[in-house]
Amino acid sequence: MSPPPSESTSSSPLSGFFGVFRYSRRALGLVWETSRWMMLGLALCTLVAGVLPAVAAWVGQLIVDGVVSAMDAHQAATDPNLLVSIAPVLKLVGIEAVIIALIALAQRGLSAQQSLLRALLGQKVNVMILEKAGQLSLSQFEDSELYDQLTRARREASTRPLALVNKTFGLLQNAISLGSFGVLLVQFSPWALLILVAGALPVFVSEAKFSGDAFRLFRWRSPQTRMQIYLETVLAREDSIKEVKLFGLEGLFLKRYRDIFTQLFAEDRRLTLRRESWGFLLGLLGTLTFYAAYGWVVIETIAGALTLGQMTMYLMVFKQGQAALSASLTAISGMYEDNLYLSNLYEYLEQPVEAENGTLTQGARPGDGLRFENVSFSYPGGDSVLQDPVLHDISLHLSPGQSLALVGENGSGKTTLIKLLTRLYQPTQGRILLDGSDLRDWSAQALYERTGVIFQDFVRYQLQVGENLGVGDTHAFDNEQRWQQAARHGMADEFITRMGNGYKTQLGRWFKNGQELSGGQWQKIALSRAYMRENADILVLDEPTAAMDAAAEAEIFTRFREHSRDKMAILISHRFSTVRSADLILVIDQGHIIERGTHEALLETDGRYAKLFKLQAAGYR
Numbered sequence: 253m254s255p256p257p258s259e260s261t262s263s264s265p266l267s268g269f270f271g272v273f274r275y276s277r278r279a280l281g282l283v284w285e286t287s288r289w290m291m292l293g294l295a296l297c298t299l300v301a302g303v304l305p306a307v308a309a310w311v312g313q314l315i316v317d318g319v320v321s322a323m324d325a326h327q328a329a330t331d332p333n334l335l336v337s338i339a340p341v342l343k344l345v346g347i348e349a350v351i352i353a354l355i356a357l358a359q360r361g362l363s364a365q366q367s368l369l370r371a372l373l374g375q376k377v378n379v380m381i382l383e384k385a386g387q388l389s390l391s392q393f394e395d396s397e398l399y400d401q402l403t404r405a406r407r408e409a410s411t412r413p414l415a416l417v418n419k420t421f422g423l424l425q426n427a428i429s430l431g432s433f434g435v436l437l438v439q440f441s442p443w444a445l446l447i448l449v450a451g452a453l454p455v456f457v458s459e460a461k462f463s464g465d466a467f468r469l470f471r472w473r474s475p476q477t478r479m480q481i482y483l484e485t486v487l488a489r490e491d492s493i494k495e496v497k498l499f500g501l502e503g504l505f506l507k508r509y510r511d512i513f514t515q516l517f518a519e520d521r522r523l524t525l526r527r528e529s530w531g532f533l534l535g536l537l538g539t540l541t542f543y544a545a546y547g548w549v550v551i552e553t554i555a556g557a558l559t560l561g562q563m564t565m566y567l568m569v570f571k572q573g574q575a576a577l578s579a580s581l582t583a584i585s586g587m588y589e590d591n592l593y594l595s596n597l598y599e600y601l602e603q604p605v606e607a608e609n610g611t612l613t614q615g616a617r618p619g620d621g622l623r624f625e626n627v628s629f630s631y632p633g634g635d636s637v638l639q640d641p642v643l644h645d646i647s648l649h650l651s652p653g654q655s656l657a658l659v660g661e662n663g664s665g666k667t668t669l670i671k672l673l674t675r676l677y678q679p680t681q682g683r684i685l686l687d688g689s690d691l692r693d694w695s696a697q698a699l700y701e702r703t704g705v706i707f708q709d710f711v712r713y714q715l716q717v718g719e720n721l722g723v724g725d726t727h728a729f730d731n732e733q734r735w736q737q738a739a740r741h742g743m744a745d746e747f748i749t750r751m752g753n754g755y756k757t758q759l760g761r762w763f764k765n766g767q768e769l770s771g772g773q774w775q776k777i778a779l780s781r782a783y784m785r786e787n788a789d790i791l792v793l794d795e796p797t798a799a800m801d802a803a804a805e806a807e808i809f810t811r812f813r814e815h816s817r818d819k820m821a822i823l824i825s826h827r828f829s830t831v832r833s834a835d836l837i838l839v840i841d842q843g844h845i846i847e848r849g850t851h852e853a854l855l856e857t858d859g860r861y862a863k864l865f866k867l868q869a870a871g872y873r
């Protein structure tokens with residue numbers, strides 16, 4: 253593993269400072285879209301909580317000076333009336349109490365709105381992230397950098413945008429307070445204001461720098477964090493725990509998990525210690541300036557230049573001013589981190605999506621079927637440029653009513669061919685035509701509706717049995733009649749009706765009363781899911797019966813042939829018993845078609861197919 257990026261690459265604190273506001277506008281926009289009323293409420297509470305502390309300090313001065321002059325008047329009076337002397341001061345105390353109550357109200361209002369917004373905004377950002385995920389192509393998903401961005405974005409989706417908004421408002425509130433304190437302080441001396449600001453500046457510079465370092469660290473080590481998340485999943489999920497236990501992998505994986513943590517923690521500790529020590533040293537400067545100003549105010553009061561009330565007010569203003577300033581600086585450095593998070597989020601959200609140009613819902617030559625014309629393909633990314641293409645110069649034609657079987661060793665490219673045919677990837681060379689028109693020109697919707705595919709690694713949804721079928725056709729997701737019809741075709745109805753809740757039985761172990769199915773039963777579910785596509789005329793089964801018993805397999809194919817009589821059927825199988833009846837068999841070897849023909853013709857040729865067939869047949873004898 254390479255070391256973390258050197259600190260020399262960090263941006264200057266000044267550009268960091270201006271960069272701090274880069275995403276504030278977008279974060280505010282997000283809040284505005286989420287709830288206008290709450291945003292206005294936040295602004296109002298911020299204003300109130302910002303202005304009133306200075307007003308309270310000013311009223312405080314009036315009270316102290318009022319008390320002093322009331323005391324003098326009371327002593328000098330020949331006929332002292334206590335009520336008359338204290339009435340004006342008591343009125344001021346009452347006003348001060350109301351102001352403090354208003355500040356408390358504004359702060360409660362802020363925290364109530366913030367906590368409601370946190371939930372709403374978290375949900376909104378998560379939905380945005382997931383919607384975007386739905387638009388990405390398969391190859392984008394397989395790009396590890398994009399996947400990192402997605403993981404990082406999801407990890408802090410519910411907190412960061414609101415944190416940025418809160419800090420922006422907090423900053424605004426403190427800026428208003430500081431401004432109003434400034435108005436009071438300037439009357440004492442403009443230098444006092446300057447001292448206050450200068451004392452706090454070094455802390456800000458160091459905070460801006462360290463937050464930048466923290467984020468770069470966070471970004472740099474995202475692959476390790478992902479490995480940790482992955483190990484957590486493997487060690488704590490029911491679908492992997494069986495193998496982990498039997499192979500005794502707990503110790504091995506836990507060690508790896510701990511090692512990653514130890515390494516990451518060492519970096520964290522280093523950064524935290526540096527950040528806090530610098531923070532303390534530079535913070536001392538702030539304290540020093542505060543006490544210097546304190547001394548100054550005291551001297552001026554003793555010298556008679558300030559009244560007691562003014563002294564109290566200035567000390568309060570100094571104290572609160574400094575608190576507001578350091579809160580602003582912490583907010584700014586926090587905003588810097590939030591900004592870096594948001595930059596990652598928007599980088600992800602703004603990933604270009606492959607334009608969907610196709611609009612065709614009908615081909616140029618309806619009924620022509622599928623054609624591959626000199627198709628070659630390499631997987632994007634990685635070292636694939638240096639690698640041989642996964643498919644070379646593939647040409648084939650399949651008419652409606654015909655069946656095609658693909659045979660070949662593991663990794664020869666059979667599934668890849670299906671991925672191209674379903675437009676999950678685009679050919680690197682050549683083209684694929686459906687009814688005489690390039691697949692690229694077809695509308696995605698029309699294409700998906702015409703194809704029913706079951707991949708080897710079909711998804712086992714932790715939903716009800718019926719819904720596991722319903723996902724095959726979103727228009728009929730809840731349609732129980734259609735579930736039953738599809739299940740009968742896929743031979744799943746028999747075991748489904750025997751289950752406790754029939755089609756409403758929950759599958760998987762994630763939820764209460766969830767039932768687990770056998771491998772073959774899951775395959776029957778997947779197969780039935782493909783049959784949900786009533787209008788599909790291209791049916792593709794990639795190893796659909798590998799986990800089924802021989803009787804079920806034979807029955808499945810009899811039904812499949814009946815169902816696909818006038819359709820295009822494509823079958824991938826390592827079992828020759830299922831392959832032999834196909835109208836056309838292609839033998840693929842390292843991405844090349846090396847033989848093609850019917851079962852009988854291929855046996856006659858006595859090539860690779862004949863050899864493999866005889867090998868398998870011998871195994872059964």
Ligand SMILES: Nc1ncnc2c1ncn2[C@@H]1O[C@H](COP(=O)(O)OP(=O)(O)OP(=O)(O)O)[C@@H](O)[C@H]1O
Nearest residue numbers: 394631642660661662663664665666667668669708
């Ligand atoms: N997403 C991917 N990215 C990069 N390479 C891939 C990807 N998927 C498959 N490959 C590579 O492409 C080649 C063909 O894989 P493919 O899955 O098409 O084989 P297959 O013939 O279906 O194999 P099997 O019989 O084992 O299912 C393999 O060498 C594999 O390593």
